[in-house]
Amino acid sequence: MLLPRMWYLISIQWLFLLASSSIGLIQVRSQEGPLFASSRWIVDGEGRRVKLACVNWPSHLQPVLAEGLNMQPVDNIMKLVNDMGFNCVRFTWPLELATKETLASTTVKQMFTWLGLNQSLANITTHNPWVVDLTIADAFETMLERFQQNKLMVVLDNHITVPGWCCGLNDGNGFFGDRFFDPSVWMKGLNKMALLATKFPNVIGMSLRNELRGPKSDVDLWYMYVRQGAETVHAANPNVLVILSGLDYDKDLSFIHKRPVNVSFTGKVVFEHHWYSFSHSGAWKGNLNDACGWISASIMDKAGFIADEDRAPMFESEFGINAQKGDVNDDRYINCFMAMAADQDWDFAVWALQGSYYFREGVVGMDEWYGLLNYEWNDVRNPTWLKRLSSLQKPFRGPEMKQSPTNDGVLFHPQTGLCVLEGKDAGWSLSLGPCNDATGWTYTPQETFLLKGRNQFLQAAGAQKPVQLVKSEPLASRWNQTSNSKLHLSAKAADGIMVCLDVDGVNLVTNECKCLAVDSSCDPTSQWFKLVKSSHI
Known part of the structure; x- marks a missing residue:
């Protein structure tokens, strides 16, 4: 439910002051790696909790450049991320960035010209001239440098194979063996990206693949290839957390109940989960108490049990709402989400940072209604939503903190x-x-x-x-x-x-x-x- 319109006049500076005090004694800790998985917590080398409070910042769509560089200088955007109270970016990338040399060696200028994005290119030249003549691969690496300079942790997320919007059920990117998802090519890409990440201690984790899905989905194949992918990443870069996604658009990890993932290393495995209002189509139209009750129970059974039973950390790596205009299902869902996210004290990455796109699904300059930032990337789109979200940015508890009784x-x-x-x-x-x-x-x-x-x-x-x-x-x-x-x-x-x-x-x-x-x-x-x-x- 949106509060009166006067809230929209609140400045980002005021919101930062509010966010920075929302849990007081424990600050949002920006941390260079390595980090570790300890029971249900992500911790530093001294066993202190580091809660990931992340935003999703896409770089997986055409033209394979971090979104928004046509709107603002990159350091201004990263300052906004910090000012909004976040300590981390889930930075997405397409597999072809690491496996297709003709793509990686194309310059930003060539890519935007080829796509006909001439106005975006002109605006990038104004706001971020440093990137125009870089190759796509070098531009990606330079973004990692900028994240480090701005004290932002990074989770690298292999979002898709072929650059573009994700995720269709039959788009050929969904599961091992699909048209664009060759497991051997995937592991080569993971190895290359993990080696790149060794240069940047602020890259604290790698998500193996976003939203596995589609008719070929198979639990046995999931175990086989996820283990191989995890071992590939760890062998190339033993410092990063290895983040595993489930099936059915990252909604289902229920098979872990009886069959743990066995890998050769310890203290590095994290699981991720996605939850939107549309994850349970039609459910929010009924009585809200009934809907929230059974959906929460389903979430716990399919994924939440992993952290709740102290098996491993749970990274809620995608969730969000339409922040542009009211949506009844989103309003209902987010109240239920907030209750569970606070109760479980999950690490998270909200979808999404971006206020707009260069080019999405054939549309130039598409607005992102789920974006925390406005279309111009220079202010908060919905201060009310950010204010609520700030309550989740800092940990309620952790392994090194005073433990309170259950009640x-x-x-x-x-x-x-x-x-x-x-x-x-x-x-x-x-x-x-x-x-x-x-x-x-x-x-x-x-x-x-x-x-x-x-x-x-x-x-x-x-x-x-x-x-x-x-x-x-x-x-x-x-x-x-x-x-x-x-x-x-x-x-x-x-x-x-x-x-x-x-x-x-x-x-x-x-x-x-x-x-x-x-x-x-x-x-x-x-x-x-x-x-x-x-x-x-």
Whole structure:
């Protein structure tokens, strides 16, 4: 749900200040490698968590040049990435960049001229003259240098074989043995790119292949070729994380439940997953509590279990929303996503950074409505979305941090990306605010919420009334998860009426529980809260 239009006037400088304080004690750490996989965490050499908060920046479409260089100087764009609170770029590349010499040796000027992108070339000459006479391969390598200079970590993602938009079910790029997907050529390309990455310690990971899919998909072949690809990358560059994608457009890793991936090395394997509103077509049209409940369970069963069971880190390497105009399915999906992403504390890469493309699917200068940046690449497209997303950029927890009991945490509000904190008004009021200021809670065996460090309990006073803090547990309300989303917190108020935790502006109140079942038209998300384990309380 979009907030009033006044939010769109917020400057990027204000948003940066907000993002930089959203978890307070733990900063978004920009890190040169090597990094390691330790249980469910990505960590540095001292075992401290490094949370990947990435943007996707494509370089896999024609003309095989990082998007946006026709709009702004590259260092200006990278500064925007930093200013928005991100520490990492998932940088995509087509396999032919590493395996087809006639492509790699073509200059940027020749490529844009051949495609008829004369205005884009003129604009690149204005904003980034350094790149015009470089070969496509040298331009890619120079981008890695610029990322390093701007202190951005990089995950190299082999997105497709033939440069172009991804991903069609039968486009010949989907699975091993497809027309454009020869496994032996693929491994040669991985080897070449892994060797290139040895020059750049900020290249901390390599994703073997994006969104495996199509009629040839086969689990046994997946294990065979993914192992070979992983071994190829590690042999060429043992420093990088090796990131493995699943089947069905990177939605399905369920086969890992009973059959782990066995490789010769340890401490380097990460799994990735993609989740959009269209990943579950039609599901968001029903009751939102029911939809979020079963979709969340499906996500955990097909992929989320890997991190939840401490098997390996989970990198949510693509997700996003139409940030240009309201979309009902996106609005519904993203509230559910935010709850799970905070609860699981996933590493992530949002789709996408780019505000526009040179050339996509036959269209010159196509707008990217999912882009964090506007069409001109000089400001944030949707500050409200960035503000919410900032709550996920810093870790809630990690292996080196203080570990809280299972029933301790902060109350996270997915609709806003804020957390519950003690209000500054008289009367012990509660409100929403940045998660670095969040109040810690214990959910007790008596089904009460105890304010950590204070002998005070959460009480529901009644419908349309502020929640209260009381000093006596017998006076406290008993709170339960009411809906199938497991995000409604309900209690019986003093007047005997069942109410749910809710917000009025930023203040916490209780209201009649809404949209619990059946009704598909109403929006329950103001009443959604998640107790998220946190090391900051």
